Structures are given as structure tokens and as C-alpha cells.
Amino acid sequence: MPGGRHHLQIPGPTNVPDRVLRALAAPTIDHRGPEFAALALDLLERLKTVFATRGPVIVYPSSGTGAWEAALVNTLSPGDRVLACETGHFATLWRDMAEKLGLRVEFLPGDWRHGADPDAIAERLTADLAAGSSEPAFAAVMVVHNETSTGVRSRVAEIRAALDRVRHPALLLVDTISSLASMDHRHDEWGVDVTVGCSQKGLMLPPGLGFNAVSEKALEAARSARLPRSYWDWGPILNANRDGYFPYTPPTNLLYGLREALALLEEEGLPAVFARHDRHAEATRRAVRGWGLEILCADPREYSSSLTAVLLPEPHDADKVRRIVLERFDMSLGTGLGRLAGRVFRIGHLGHFDDISLAGTLCGVEMGLAAAGVPIERGGVQAALASLEAS
Amino acid sequence: MPGGRHHLQIPGPTNVPDRVLRALAAPTIDHRGPEFAALALDLLERLKTVFATRGPVIVYPSSGTGAWEAALVNTLSPGDRVLACETGHFATLWRDMAEKLGLRVEFLPGDWRHGADPDAIAERLTADLAAGSSEPAFAAVMVVHNETSTGVRSRVAEIRAALDRVRHPALLLVDTISSLASMDHRHDEWGVDVTVGCSQKGLMLPPGLGFNAVSEKALEAARSARLPRSYWDWGPILNANRDGYFPYTPPTNLLYGLREALALLEEEGLPAVFARHDRHAEATRRAVRGWGLEILCADPREYSSSLTAVLLPEPHDADKVRRIVLERFDMSLGTGLGRLAGRVFRIGHLGHFDDISLAGTLCGVEMGLAAAGVPIERGGVQAALASLEAS
Amino acid sequence: MPGGRHHLQIPGPTNVPDRVLRALAAPTIDHRGPEFAALALDLLERLKTVFATRGPVIVYPSSGTGAWEAALVNTLSPGDRVLACETGHFATLWRDMAEKLGLRVEFLPGDWRHGADPDAIAERLTADLAAGSSEPAFAAVMVVHNETSTGVRSRVAEIRAALDRVRHPALLLVDTISSLASMDHRHDEWGVDVTVGCSQKGLMLPPGLGFNAVSEKALEAARSARLPRSYWDWGPILNANRDGYFPYTPPTNLLYGLREALALLEEEGLPAVFARHDRHAEATRRAVRGWGLEILCADPREYSSSLTAVLLPEPHDADKVRRIVLERFDMSLGTGLGRLAGRVFRIGHLGHFDDISLAGTLCGVEMGLAAAGVPIERGGVQAALASLEAS
């Protein structure tokens, strides 16, 4: 598609700001030298704000999937029971990983249109405690904060409250892959034990960094956890981090990018960043309704602010829409994953983004829907503009 | 304006493609070495296609204004009479330059809403020839192909025909600053003697390169032209260019960018590039009419394909619209220049551009007009989308 | 250290070519789209040449340490016995990792000045087989091809021959972290089962990519290996790679860099790349001898071509030399690791490197040694120049 630029409107990787891209291109330095240590110490401190924690944040040369694995192998032992919540494709993949690693996972069922249900979790945990000594209690609860496959947000603070209410000792492990730095997440305040994050979404970086923010309780659990671990082991990393180093070669150039991305977030201010995402998400939903289409997320309390999954009426093929939008407008939209394949497409409106880019994105979607023969009303873009103008 | 990127929708400098920006950042090389010579010979050859000429194209380390001066000092002598055509602000500036350089300029009047009038030129040249020996004939006719201040295109082929018809020997000097590589321009076929161009518009480069494409007749004129010249002198440049060198240090890194920009144009193909600009211009005009506003250009034959100047109803201030659009949407629009100050704003839709970016741009303009209190109808964006979808 | 550039002469990360750095800064694309698939398929094919294999190469978003872990968890089961060879600090770390993962490691002792001894390995494996059913045989032999902490190369082909001679079925796992794309390594011809590599050494990239080249036999072993694995699991990666995709988000921008780095290697040709490294290593050793200092590597058959470790006479502190060289000349040298701390410094002469840069490096080392008060003869640089001129 010659003429202009690619429009990367999948829910991650997101459009990387030109400042960050240029930062990536700085010469690599000695990861054992003083300049590197100064860089690392600075980043490790500033990252805490993004996770809203006073505790440590671990940085891995990995994708977010690696950070998932790290959260599990540092805190759990072979055969441990964990409770996972079926919110969509990525919750399912994380469940699969836990099983591959030798954990016994119970998967609290969901319909892929709602977030993890705090009441259902409380109920299941109550039963768990009541089971008494017949089985060890769940060692952890795994929740995806913002399910990237569905655009549904789980109410983590309420889930924390549920755990507290039933006095269950399970660790709370939360995936913030597609919410971190886009939607409000409070590691400390919400009592999360491990927050899993990555670089290529709200942090506006290319893929290649995985994160774990870890609570005191998680660190305590790590002392007795017996899943084999080496690369992911928090211990040597935390030790080396104290002086600004890493036990193995860190991904220096991505850290340059992280420095610039953090500067961008700090210049805007996290509350403003979250408000921007909320505003763009609202405008997007107005567009979807304006087209007469259905938002996959069924509960307005659980709307994602970083992406919107749009459900097409049968028998229309969402991937055909995506293909047309890619070919005609050089814009990538997110595909339907797992059981949603062909049924939904996903609009990413997170990261480095603004009103004009959102408006252009929605125009492209509107034209693409029409070109694909999906029956829509043409008021979507106008509704979105009205929403942007009013807020 | 945090959150996203800047949208540079002035009619130049234009949005530079990321490929070109990265090319600029390659290390500077020895301008007297073999690698440079290979680069220069390649570029000088490929540039000819952009000007549609088989003759030489001169490259200056300069802005387009420098290329204006070069066109004059290489072909004219102190006191020479030239005929310039008042099409807008830039035509006026070029006229002023000619006068500062010691030429006697007659300025064929215009209303800034039309292009140079072939018939009026023919008439004036006929009278000129009839005046006989009382005065030397006009040595040159100066025309701005695409008046950047008004969005009006002059019909250069018809002007050439007018000169031929009345058999006037004047050189035809044409400014293609904001049309080159965006709108069809044919140096050889249209009998242009000097085409003046620059880097920061359709060529999608930062400012810093000026161009002269020159005809045989212009080279002949240069032999007797007596305006003092040194930096701009074609002669030593053409000599040195033969081997891929320059008589003084060339702007190497912009030449790297030029190589990449030419590759982009060649990948798309110039006819496709022109068609894309035509299509985007048409969609933009549909939007303007959809808002109930007036396009400055009065003659549909003369619509520019690289920018559209929008006339606001009294007493609305176009600069207020621009300011609001800049503040709220981080988008730059072109200001009204000279006598059009405050009356018009200009939308640049040239260079590295695509449907989504155009749609976003027009959404921003629509929201900005509304925010500035300009009375508009809201159908502009929809009309533009309909136009894009239909073409 | 103002004025000039940093000179990164540690044995990795190495100086990243400007072409590669700029490639890193290209916009991230959709990892599920057709453009990405074309990129990945191309890279996965071209990588094979670098490993001299016709089999698959796995690419991880990880450091080289991650690729170590992948080699183990894909092929081995809890409690498996493996034979590791003590060649230096990194062999020791890999041994430690194997133990952390639950393997039983026997560490064939070494003096950190020699490579892994093919005869000693043969002897140990013979005894292993003779032990019969009392214990399962070693499941794998772990060898570091080029020990980055010592500058000693192990003779992998001879180790392969030793395994064959005694008909031991163990897998041969080889770390080529600091030899890959700098020194001749032949995965297929030498019968290596897993070759472990990474991006930031001979491949001239920033850190962030780990590699496993895997033999048929290794793939067979993976079918029954029972160490828990998910992130590192070859299976889903090989499946997804078939179509140019990855089971989790790949590090796109590092892959852009890889494309450029492979192009650089292909332009030069791997045999020429190896010859260049050999030549620079020889010149460096001439310099060390010229200074009257000792090369750590004790056996000329085992000299590394990518780095040279220099042993200082007692009581001189190698880290003092390094500190002075860093402060005065803005050049990083490798520190002594593990038991070599303070005793040696290491000169990296691998990756993106040339005669002038090597000469400058050696001048810096010579001046630094003198400034640190190490008693040296001043003929080192001259001897290196003579070596470069003669070869």
C-alpha cells in the first residue's frame, strides 16, 4: 500500500513513538560499566510508578509470555493447585502454560464477554477453604486484568476484596499485558502479588521486555517455591539489580527505548494517560454503536480502555474486513482469537495515540466495513467525533 | 500535546517517511570519494524522471528560494525585462526577488483565486513584440505552477502554447515548489526552460535541497547572462556533476534521504503518485463543500492536487481555527499568507500521505472549525469518505 | 569522556554497525500479518547458513542465557546426568544452571587456560558406559565452544569424534555465544545436537535474541524430555515458524536488525568473516607478546579468534588497567570473571571490526597499561601493525 504509512491499530504491538524508535538506535554499551548501572538504577526506580508499587520490578529480556512463566515458576511448586479465570484467549493460554509447567489448574468458566467474576471467585475460594485438609488450598489465583482477546477488563480491586473477604491465602497473580500504562492498575493498593507486564503495548516500545512487579508476599513465596527456575529466577536478578546490573546480558537498546517511553509517560502524567485512553475508548464505542454493531464486552463496568472488540452479525467474516482494511488502507486490526476467530475484529486504541489518529482509524474501519459488505449505518465516525468534541 | 504524534498538514514541509528519516541518519562520507560519486551519478539520473526531462537537473544545498534565485541569475542580465504572473503570495515574492536582483519586472495582475492566464500572457507578449525596438523584449516569463498560498494550479502547457502561438522568444521559468512529484509536470514536453523545485514537499524530504531542471535554451541563455553569479552558477556544477562531484561540499545526508525518497516514488510509480494526490484533493474539496465552506480556487480546471485553501466567511479568523487545531489536535495547518492572512487556512494533502491520514486530517479540521465557532454543516467528513470509497 | 565516541572492546556486546542500529528504528509491525511472515521466513532460512545447518534454528526473545536454558529443558528430564566441561566462568554458570534445573552435573575439571579436552571426555564417557546399568548414561555433554571468560576455543569437531569413537549416545550441546559468526562453527558437520547462540557478539546486534540450532536427534530427545517447559518449548515455535509466525510476540525490531546483520555477513562472506577474525586475533596476540605479557590461553591450537584474555604479572590489577582505559580513552575492556577477577583483562576483537579500529584499540591498551604502571615493553602496537601488514 504505497503512499503513506502503516497504521498499526492492533492491540499491541502498538505504534512506537519516533522518539522511542530513535532511542533504540543508540550504540550498545558495556552492561558491566558505570554508564549502564546508572541507566538501570534509574529505570528500575521509575518503573515502579508505572506499576504503582514501592516494591521491585523485574525486567526480563523476553516477551510478555516469559513474564507469565516467571510469575509462576518463582512462586509455585510442582503440583500446586491454582485457580485461573477464563476471560478469553490469553487467560486460556496462561492456563495452558501453568499446566505445562506441572501445576494443577482449575479454570473458572467464563463466556469471553465478561471479566473474572469476583463473586464466583469468592465462592470457589470459600469452598476451597471448606474442603479443609483433603487438598492443599489454591496457591494462587491467576487473573488477566485486561483480556486482549476480548476487550474486557477484570475488576482486580474487587477480586482482591473477595480474597480478603474469604480470607484465602492464595497469591494474586495479575496479567496487565495490555493494560499497563494505559489503564489504571495499582499493584500495591490492590494487593496484587505478581503483576505481569510487557513492553509493546501501553509502554509504546517494541516487543522484547517482560516485567514482574512483586509483592513482599510473592518474594516470601519464592523462598519455598520449587518449580525449577534459573533464567526467570528473581533472586539473582534482584541481587544484581541492587547495583544496577543483571545476572545475564540485559537488552540494552530496549532499555534505551524504555527510558524514552517513561519520559513520555511522565511528561503527560499517568492520570492524563489513563484519561486519554478512557476518552478514546468511549469514542470508539460510540462509533461501534453508531454503525449499529455490537461491542463484545457485555458489561459497561468492564469496558477496556485500550482496545475494543467488535462483534459482526452472522454470517459476516471479521477477517475479511481486516483483510480489506489492510489492503486498501494499510491498517492492521486485531484478529479474532480462539473461539472468536472470524467473529470479531479488535481495534487497538492504546499507547502512542491521539484524536486525529483515532478519527482516521475509525474512518478506515467504517470504510472497510462498508467495502466488506457488512450492513452498517454510516453515523459511526460522526458519533465518535461528537464524543471527542464533548469530552 | 502529549499522547500521540504531530500531524503536519501544512503544504510543506510535509510528513517525512520514516524510511527517509532513517536514511538521513547514515554517516556522512567523503564527498570526493568513489562512493559519493556513485551516489551522485545515480541520483542525478533518477531525478530526471521526476522532472520529466532528459536534460540536466541541478541540485543545490539551499531552500527552494535559492533555486528561484538560481533560475534568474543563470539566465538573465541586469536590467532585463521579465513578465511575472500574479497568482498569489509566492509569485509576489519571486517577483520581489527578481527586482532585488536588478531585473525589471512587469507583474501581470491576478486575483489570487486563479492561475496565470494563458490568454492574458499571450496578449501581453503580443504587445511586447509589437512594441518593436523601443524596448528589448521580455527575456523571461515567470510562472508558479502550483501557487502554494492559494491552492491554484497554473496551466503551464497552455502557457507554453501561448508563447509558441505569438512566437515570443522569452524563456519560460516555472516554479514547481509545491507540485513537483505530487502533480503532473513535464519539463521537456511543456517546453519549460527552468523548472524550480525543492525537497520538502512532494519529494517528502526535509528542507535543504533546491533544484533547477534546465533546457538547452536555458543553457544557451546562461552563456550570455550577466547577472553576477558564483554559488548558483550552473556551469561549474554541471562540469563537476559529470563525474559525480560538486564544486563545493554537497549536502550528503539530504542526498541519502533523496535516494530513499526516489525509491519510494519509483515503487509507487509517478502516475500512481499523481492519481493519489488527485484523489485526496477531490475528497478534501468534497469535505469543504460538505461543511458549506468555500474553496479559494475559483476555477475547477485549476484545482491544486497538493493543497486546498479554505476561505472562511467573515468575520471568522482562519488563524483561530489553526490555533485551536494545533492546541487540541497537535495538527499544523497552513496559514493565510499576504493578503489572505486570517481569511484562509490551507490543508496540505501532499507527499507521504494516505486515506487514513487524510480522513484523520479532515476529522481534525471539522472538529477544529466547530470548536472555533465557524458555522459549518457536519457532513464534510462523510462526504470525503464517500468520495474516497467511490474512487 | 567528551570529544569522541565510546570504544566497546569487550567480548560482547560488540560495536553494532550503524546500518544495524538504523534498522532497529523501523516502526514495529503486526506480528500476525503477511509482512511479518515474509520477514520471519526469510530470516529463519538465512540463519541456517550462520550455524552451518540444514535443520531448524529457533529464535527466542531472550539473552543467550535463555538459549542455554532452552537447550537443557527441551532435551533433558529431571535427574538426568550430564557431563559438563570446566573451561571457565561461563562453563561454570551453565553448569550451575543445569543444577538449578534439577539435572545431575558432573563437571570435568579444567584450569581455565585450556579448552575442553577431547581425550578426557572420551575417557570419562568410556567409564560411563562401562558402569553399565548401575546408573543411566550421561544424557548430554555440555561444551562451551569459545569460552568468553578466557579466550580459549574448545575443539568441538574432536569432541564429536571422541563421542563417536567411544560410541556414547549422549547429546552434544555446544555454546557458541561468542564464536557464532566470528569463528568457524559447523552444526551439522560436527554433529552438534544443540548449538546455543545469541545476538550481541559476532552477529553485531544488541542483546535480546537467543538461538538454538537443533539436530534431528535433539528433536527426537525433545519428545521424551520431561523438564517442565513452556516459553522455551521448541514444539510450538517450530509449528508456528512453518508459516512465519511465533507462538508469542517476537522481538520484531531486533529481527529488523538481524536482517541487516545477516546482509552484512553475506556481503562479506562467512569465510572472509572468519579469516578477518583470525587475522585480528593473531595481531592482538603479537601485541600482547610485544608488551612482554602473557596470553591466558595456553594452547595455540585453542586460541580464540574473537577475544584475547591478557594475564597480568602479579601484583598488577587488571581492573585498574580497565578503569584507566575507560576514563582516559573511553574504551571498555572485558573484566576478569570468577577466579580470574583482577588477574586478566579481555580484549574483544569480534563483530563489526576492522584494522584501524583494532590498531586504535591496541594503542589504547598499550597506553593504558603504561599509565597503570604495568611493566611493559613498548613494541606491542608495532608488532601488531607488522602482523596486519604481513597478512
Next chain:
Amino acid sequence: MPGGRHHLQIPGPTNVPDRVLRALAAPTIDHRGPEFAALALDLLERLKTVFATRGPVIVYPSSGTGAWEAALVNTLSPGDRVLACETGHFATLWRDMAEKLGLRVEFLPGDWRHGADPDAIAERLTADLAAGSSEPAFAAVMVVHNETSTGVRSRVAEIRAALDRVRHPALLLVDTISSLASMDHRHDEWGVDVTVGCSQKGLMLPPGLGFNAVSEKALEAARSARLPRSYWDWGPILNANRDGYFPYTPPTNLLYGLREALALLEEEGLPAVFARHDRHAEATRRAVRGWGLEILCADPREYSSSLTAVLLPEPHDADKVRRIVLERFDMSLGTGLGRLAGRVFRIGHLGHFDDISLAGTLCGVEMGLAAAGVPIERGGVQAALASLEAS
């Protein structure tokens, strides 16, 4: 020359720091917007320090040759007499330019091994004044501060003193193309009227910016100067600069680079920058003497600190040395220009440079001289190292 990087050791363009290269790649912005104005106002102020002036500095989109022309056309009138000083090839080219522009130039002869002679200038000016009204006095004296073709520095402060001593009213026009930001130059203190500079030498930028620093007296002269001028005219530029704008499109991306280059100079501090250049020049001369070769500059008071021209014994061809150095070591050296063609090569040691890079450069020259069969002693590099270590 595969393997490593190009070594650009001509006396300009110089090696551009990676920070500056990356800065060039930032997106171009609206040159009429507030962000640009802030950038320009900041740069125009900080540039003054580089010229050691409190007066204005004019920035052109041009090469240094354009800034030469600007100095002349702003201050002089057709037929004006000027005194130029023959110091080498560039002084000759500037003389030629003055003649092409219609000035009457007297060329004070020189041997290309000395700077402009203050006494000879004083003598000539005295005679000029004595000639009385028969001819108008010289309107200007043109001096090249650091003759790039010879590596000879003219003593500008002494020339100023000479003009003052004989009370001659001529303007003093000084070319600092290859000294600016490398060698001490004091526009105000030395009473220079126009200082001519450019971007691609000590300022560590690519070519494309020309500079004029102008005195009050020069501004006064501009009021009556009658050489035709438009592009180069100081007046409109100074007017527009007051608000941070330019009368025509400025070379925005080079200005980004300038911002970064100024930051580098400020971080190091100009006195330290000058001292570094002095030190590197001294080490280079030690090397030349160590090789038993002759430095072109005949007077130690006039040694250039930014480059050294090396004279080869007959019949050795300096261009053969350069060719060999380029082919074998991928290093560019400066050619002999004009009457020095084939007789000298020039080593650039200016701009972004450091001890290691200088040492590597001199090693390359030593090896290249040997390879070219030039009879040299081999102590050059060692002598340079000794000089660096001692200072």
C-alpha cells in the same frame, strides 16, 4: 571494505556523532509554528558562543561556499577593491568567487606553506592609503583563518592589529570553515567583521548549513552595499530571526542536528574542545616527524589544530597513498588540492574525535605509507602515543 566502519579522516566533512545523526532523523515540523520558533531562538543565541560574538549569527541553508558569497554580497558593491591573501586552494577559490561577483581583487601572494602575513598586509594597506584619491581604498580584506588545503593557520588577531595600526577602514572578512569550533576564534575580540563558517567540520554536522557572524560595522556596510542580493540578504533574515523565523524555509532537520552538536560542545566546553584539537594536532605532527616526513606548514606558530598536511618526498604520489589507505583500511584522507595535487595528503583530526580514533588513524597512515612504498621510519605511531601520554 567489509568488516568494520568507514574512517572519515578528511578535514571535513567530519565523523558525525551518533547523537547528532539520530537528531537529524526527527520528524520535520512546521517552520512557522511556535515549536520551531523556540528552537530557532535558542540556537541563534547559543551559536554566538561558538563564534565568540555578542552580535548576530546568520544561518543559511547552504554550504560554506554560500556563506562566502553572503559575506561578499552583503558588504560590497560592484567594482569594489578587496585585498585577498593567498594562503592556499580555498583562499584562491574565494578570490575567484569575488572576481566572478564583480569585485576587483588584489591577491597578496603566498607560498601555500604560510598563513596570511600581517606585516605584508599592513604594508599593502599603508600603500593603499598613501595612493590617496586615485583609487578608492580597499573595501575589505579577506583572510582564511585555517586554510583547509594546507593545514596552515593565519594569525587573525595580528592581522586585525595590522589594520588598526595603519588605520585602514577595510572590513575584515574571515573564513573559519575548518577552524570554527575546533580552534580558538574570537569574532568580537579580534574585530572580525564577517566570520564565515559552516556545519560539516568542527560543528560535527553533515554539510548543509552556512554561517555569517556579523559586526556592527558589517551591518552598517550592508546598508550601502550594492551587489545584487536576495537569498543571501542579511536584512530580511535578521528581521525574521527576531521572532524565531526565517524568510524562507529553513533546513529544519539540520537545525535539530545543530542543537545536539551545540549540546556536545557545551558539555565538553569550548576551551577543552580547543585543547583537545591542539593535543591531537601535536601528536599527529610527532607522528609525521617520526616517519621522517615533512609537515607542509612551515611556521610552527601557524600549525593548524584541525588538520595536518603531509608533504611526500618526490617522486611519491600522495594520491596513491590515499587510494591504498582507502582500499585496505576503509579510511578517507584529504587529497592535495590545486598546486599541491599528488604532493600532499591531509589528515583531518577535527570534530568528533578522540585518542583511540587518532591512534587508529595514524596506524592506518603508517601502514598505508609503507604499503605505498614511501620510505618511512617506523617510529611515527610510537611518537604520537608518547605525545598523547605526556599531555
